[in-house]
Amino acid sequence: MDLSQFRREYLKGGLNRSDLNPDPQIQFSRWFEQAQATHIADPTAMILATVNAKGQPSQRTVLLKYYDEKGYVFFTNFESRKSREIGENNRVSLLFVWLELERQVQINGRAERISAAESARYFMTRPKESQIAAWVSSQSHKLSSRQILLQKFNEMKTKIGEGKVPLPSFWGGYRVVPEEIEFWQGRKSRLHDRFLYTPSAESDSGWRVERLAP
Numbered sequence: 531m532d533l534s535q536f537r538r539e540y541l542k543g544g545l546n547r548s549d550l551n552p553d554p555q556i557q558f559s560r561w562f563e564q565a566q567a568t569h570i571a572d573p574t575a576m577i578l579a580t581v582n583a584k585g586q587p588s589q590r591t592v593l594l595k596y597y598d599e600k601g602y603v604f605f606t607n608f609e610s611r612k613s614r615e616i617g618e619n620n621r622v623s624l625l626f627v628w629l630e631l632e633r634q635v636q637i638n639g640r641a642e643r644i645s646a647a648e649s650a651r652y653f654m655t656r657p658k659e660s661q662i663a664a665w666v667s668s669q670s671h672k673l674s675s676r677q678i679l680l681q682k683f684n685e686m687k688t689k690i691g692e693g694k695v696p697l698p699s700f701w702g703g704y705r706v707v708p709e710e711i712e713f714w715q716g717r718k719s720r721l722h723d724r725f726l727y728t729p730s731a732e733s734d735s736g737w738r739v740e741r742l743a744p
Contacts, residue, residue, distance in 0.1 A: 539715025540632040545723035552735035554645055554711040555729040558635060562711070567630045577625040578604065580615035580641075594626075595652060602637060603644060603686065603704040606651060607669035608700045614670075616641045616704065632716035638711040649702035661695035662686050679681055712742070720744060 551557040565573040574594040581587045590612060592604045606613055617624065624637040642735060653661060666682040673679060716724040722744035730738035 539718050540722070541718055542632045544717055545713065545717060545725065547716035547725070547739065547741065548714070550725055550739060552733065552737065552739065554708070554713075554737055555597070557713060557727075558597070558711070561631075561633060561635060563629075565631060565633075568628075568630055570630050573626075573628065575626075576602075576604075577627070579610060579623040579625070580612050581619050581621065582615045583618040588612075593669040595703070601639070601707040603703050603705045605649065605701070605703045606685060607667065607698075608643075608666070608702060608731075609671070610669035612670075613704075622706055634712075634714040636712040636714070637706060637708050637710070639707045641704045641706050644705050646697070650697045652703065653697045653701070658695060659687070660704055662690060663700050664701045665695070709739075717744070 540559045551560065556610060562573065571678050572593070575591050576594050579587055579589045579591050579593045588611065592606065592612075594602055596603050622641045623637065626635040627631075628634070653664075656664075662683060666679065666686050709726040709729065713725050713727075717723055724742040724744060726740050727737045728740070729736060732738075
């Protein structure tokens with residue numbers, strides 16, 4: 531199928547060096563707040579790319595749950611494919627795609643497990659049924675039918691009753707510690723604006739900012 535005619539111009543704005551904060555975390559916050567204000571569906575959705583020991587990459591969408599100067603945190607089952615691959619190679623990439631704003635943010639770095647205490651604090655904020663789901667889903671493993679999954683869920687729900695759901699030992703968070711952050715803004719004629727932040731001991735902010743060709 532020829533899809534060459536599917537095209538549009540990106541005309542919603544540009545990005546200049548003077549627009550950027552020297553600190554990429556502050557710049558990310560600006561763009562994230564603007565994405566929220568635009569009422570983009572799921573602005574926390576990000577594509578997580580991992581690579582296994584054989585060099586095979588895989589991708590999936592996960593949700594950013596919080597971020598700070600240390601990095602960007604998501605949660606998962608530690609027996610999932612993504613976790614197994616992070617165990618083999620903790621170099622990962624995150625990609626936020628905010629099409630309504632014609633923007634992307636790519637974050638490359640290392641994925642590190644957060645503490646059980648930090649994971650528990652977040653786990654307790656989840657809806658109870660989401661907590662139970664974390665217990666019954668053997669994420670990424672083969673499942674003979676959905677009915678079996680629902681049966682396990684209902685059995686666990688009955689067992690827990692009105693009680694609190696404990697944090698599973700096999701579930702928790704990863705923090706992606708950034709080593710490169712790129713901000714991309716679509717422009718007319720495919721002459722997009724791209725700026726890459728990389729660590730620099732010579733900068734007051736600790737980061738160097740360079741424009742990339744589109």
